[in-house]
Amino acid sequence: MKENEIVPKKRWKKILLFLILSILFFYVYIRYLEPNWIKIHEQAIYDENLPFSYDGLKITHFSDLLYGETINKSTIPKVVTKINELNSDIVIFTGDLLNDTYELKEQDIEALKENLKNIHANIKKYAVIGDNDAINKTLYLEILESSNFLVLDNQNDLLYYEGNDPILFVGTASIKEHLIDIEKAKYREKDATTPYYTIWLSHEPTIINEDIFPNLIFAGHTLKGLTSLPFKGFLLNQEEINEFTGSQYQKQMTRMYISNGLGTYKIPIRFLNRPSINFYRLYKN
Numbered sequence: 622m623k624e625n626e627i628v629p630k631k632r633w634k635k636i637l638l639f640l641i642l643s644i645l646f647f648y649v650y651i652r653y654l655e656p657n658w659i660k661i662h663e664q665a666i667y668d669e670n671l672p673f674s675y676d677g678l679k680i681t682h683f684s685d686l687l688y689g690e691t692i693n694k695s696t697i698p699k700v701v702t703k704i705n706e707l708n709s710d711i712v713i714f715t716g717d718l719l720n721d722t723y724e725l726k727e728q729d730i731e732a733l734k735e736n737l738k739n740i741h742a743n744i745k746k747y748a749v750i751g752d753n754d755a756i757n758k759t760l761y762l763e764i765l766e767s768s769n770f771l772v773l774d775n776q777n778d779l780l781y782y783e784g785n786d787p788i789l790f791v792g793t794a795s796i797k798e799h800l801i802d803i804e805k806a807k808y809r810e811k812d813a814t815t816p817y818y819t820i821w822l823s824h825e826p827t828i829i830n831e832d833i834f835p836n837l838i839f840a841g842h843t844l845k846g847l848t849s850l851p852f853k854g855f856l857l858n859q860e861e862i863n864e865f866t867g868s869q870y871q872k873q874m875t876r877m878y879i880s881n882g883l884g885t886y887k888i889p890i891r892f893l894n895r896p897s898i899n900f901y902r903l904y905k906n
Contacts, residue, residue, distance in 0.1 A: 650892075655892060659703055659898060662900065664899070667906050668904075671818055672784060672786035672818055674782060676904055676905045679900070679901070684714065684880035688719065688733065691889055691896075700898070704898060710743040710782075711746075714746075715839055716751025716841060717841065717842065744780070749794060749823060750774055752842070773793075775801065775803075791819060822839050823840045826843065826865040826879050828840060833875075834875050836875065837875070837876055843879060844881060881894060
């Protein structure tokens with residue numbers, strides 16, 4: 622065998638080894654590294670309608686833990702630590718704590734209660750019900766309420782803090798599971814001459830298509846499709862997800878901000894779509 626015939630064989634072996642290692646690294650990255658590489662997405666929101674007493678309000682928004690896949694007993698303390706480092710006034714969870722592909726064990730329930738209770742908010746913690754939470758709504762409410770979250774199940778809460786002008790938090794339950802009741806959730810007061818500054822919480826972003834006009838909407842659900850692959854598109858290929866693949870939308874004077882979530886659903890991978898915790902500062906112009 623000639624020497625120049627041996628060289629190409631060695632080269633092909635190196636190329637093959639490089640391809641195998643690249644595929645292995647790519648799998649490890651999308652399966653284990655990126656799904657646990659939480660980022661903090663910070664954004665300022667300017668709104669002249671915001672009451673003066675809430676100028677500088679800090680809101681942390683997280684969503685879609687979907688406990689049992691990438692978020693579990695060993696990883697949830699990291700989530701809590703990152704939320705608490707932001708020292709927010711309001712903490713919002715927009716649903717899908719539970720995962721219909723995973724049955725919670727007693728130790729999971731205790732871990733969730735303990736960790737979610739450790740989430741600190743200077744003023745208040747709010748939550749709404751997601752479509753996956755509907756599989757065991759009673760358990761969901763038990764976990765969240767024992768963790769000092771006020772679950773707005775088609776309800777509202779008028780919040781006063783260091784001023785005479787309150788802001789209104791409204792929360793509606795899952796649209797996908799037909800749990801939503803907008804009329805029940807709306808605030809009504811006979812003596813109210815002007816509408817309150819309103820922040821609406823919903824699991825699904827399709828709430829913006831309803832006949833509501835709050836100042837702000839916070840939503841989740843989409844996970845931003847987990848990832849978008851060439852010729853494949855989004856791995857979570859659902860109508861309501863494909864409609865809202867971005868992070869921010871506006872309808873007239875209503876602005877909506879969407880979390881791309883912390884967990885994964887059915888496919889425990891992420892690619893170019895790190896799990897995130899959203900941190901907002903509200904300012905009056």
